[in-house]
Amino acid sequence: MSLKNLTLSKAAPTAVPSDAKGRARAKVLAYLEQQAALLAATREGRTVDVRRPVYQTNEAGVRVKVMAPVHVRRGWFEDTAGTLHFMIRYGSKPLALDKAGHTSVAAGSLDGLPQVIEALSAAVRAGELDAQLTVAAQERRKAFKRRGTATKSV
Template sequence: MSILESLTLTSTAKRIDTSPVGTARRKLLDALVLQIEAATATIKGEVFIRRVGRWVNVDGTKERRDVPVRFRPWWWKDEAGTIHLHIHYGNRPLELKPGKSVITVGAMDRLVPVLEQVRQAIMAGELDRSMTEAVARRQRVLQKATTTTVGKAT
């Protein structure tokens, strides 16, 4: 018996949700994972530094290195010491309910559980409408910028 005959072979393909909502959901979940890592490090008293692999020119040759990049936490502390949280898509906060985009967390030790709840809400599709609106708003801005630059060039 050959090795391939001992395996169970099927004709199914890897299914990736390529809808705009699925793509937006994946991006938001990836960003949320970073926020959870940063919140966990902050609670432990550690410094969180986001690192990304980039090609760097070293002595005339290019090498791939992990370099630190800017990280913006979605949470902040007000004057009373209460932690508040924005959920961002891109660089803008999502409107979670009409007119409301801020989650009041309270104490810092509650931040990670709240972020986990937000993750569950995203996976359940509760923020799909807000993400769709954010994607549409961004596309309008990009389309407007492209139209104005094309008009100026001619």
């Protein structure tokens, strides 16, 4: 076999955005895609199987990577008047969608929810929520402490 028989290309894997704003946008877009899949599954009466890689120790005492199921939390809820609302969560906290602090969008019913999710996805891609994402990312970063900053005295 030689290179003449192969189809060569200049394709490269897509990289994770290196800037904080790009990472926050990617995280929210992934959340919105997950919510759209959850909504479609809910309307069809089935469940969504979402998995993520985790490391576990097997019987031999070796750490191995396995795919563990993840509980997907719904982004929509119904208020006391029966109106359906949708909110974006960044981490575990609702994301403020404007300067006034509104955190949810009224969708009305399940039929209006796909349009709301699509509109929010378009707004994130256009950068309309960059200021709110920056603040949310900074708040989320405060919850984590660096390891190894304290030195041990022997």
